[in-house]
Amino acid sequence: MTPSFIGPYRVVRPLGEGGQGVVYLATAPDGRPVAVKTLREGFAGDDRFAKEIAAARRVEPFCIAQVLDASLSGRPYIVTEYVEGPSLQEAGRHLGADLQRLAISTATALAAIHRAGVVHRDFKPANVLLGRDGPRVIDFGIARATGSALTVTSSIVGTPSYMAPEQVAGAEVGPAADVFAWAGVMVFAATGTPPFGRGSLPEVIRRVQYGEPLLDQVPDALRPIVAGCLDKDPARRPTMQDVLFQLIGAQPPARGAPAGRRRRPALLAGAAALAV
Known part of the structure; x- marks a missing residue:
């Protein structure tokens, strides 16, 4: 049953739900629309919600739905700005300049997220x-948080179609896993299909770990960048900042990384102008 109010926020309608909770469109006391995420009863004592709030508040607000309010007492909730528009999952394929803009914008967002630790x-x-x-x-x-301890029993969370091999295997997960996921999302944006196809969970996980991604329909200029990000070895993937430099046609600053990590795929011609 949809509540009438969550704290001081008047609920308009549900926006979506997942395993952890439900997100509602609501109206703040000042009249502006907001998104309110509540936890399911079974997660009420889960400290992941507090970590979500802390993580989101550390990131520059230009690239994420900004945190406006939160409550950890009673039934916890977090309030963020309401972003009017479809998800990429709903919008589907992007072509040409739209795909370039999407690639640059999302790479910028993830680079900022990683910069915040x-x-x-x-x-x-x-x-x-x-x-x-x-x-x-x-x-x-x-x-x-980058550098936090991670155990095998707690680590298999995420969406398998976009998870890195080390994440699927329950190994330590760092920013390189987001680089892998970004590339998978770009494959979906370009083709309408996840990078390792569709099928049962075991089939998808096996392809993520051992199969080759489906890149034939990815535009030529973007394909080598995506391919480098989908390397099975996280140490050989570029950083998200390097990906952004590659997308806008700039030379990433040398940081003494291993040779495999410093490979230079073809750049997106003209993408720098689209980022302005």
């Missing part, structure tokens, strides 16, 4: 909202 860990088409003023990354429900 946060790993998103569930970057996927449903977590990219296409607002009027550009994409916003949402849902830090399984985000984790």
Whole structure:
């Protein structure tokens, strides 16, 4: 049953739900629309919600749905700005300049997220909202601070079609997993299909770990960048900042990384102008 109010926020309608909770469109006391995420009863004592709030507040607000309010007492909730527009999952394929803009905007967002010391860990088409003023990354429900301890039993969270091999295997997950996920999301944006196809969960997981991604329909200029990000070895993937430099045609600053990590795929011609 949809509540009438969550704290001081008047509920308009549900926006969506997942395993952890439900998100509602609501109206703030000052009349502006907001998104309110509540936890399910079974998650009420889960500290992941507090981590989600802390993670989102550390990130520059230009690239995510900004946190406006939160409550951890009673039934916890978090309030963010309401981004009017479909998710990338709903919008489907992007072509030409639209795909270039999407690639640059989402790479910028993830680079900012990593700069804040946060790993998103569930970057996927449903977590990219296409607002009027550009994409916003949402849902830090399984985000984790860079360098936090991670155990095999607690680590298999996320969406398998966009999860990195190390994440599927329950190994330590860092920013490189978001790089892998970003590339998978770009494959979906370009082709309408996840990078390792569709099928049962075991089939998809096996392809993520051992199969080759489906890149034939990805535009020629974007394909080598995406391919480098989908390397099975996280140490060989570029950083998100390097990806952004590649997309806008700039030379990333040398940081003494291993040779495999410093490979230079073809750049997106003209993308720099589209980023302005």
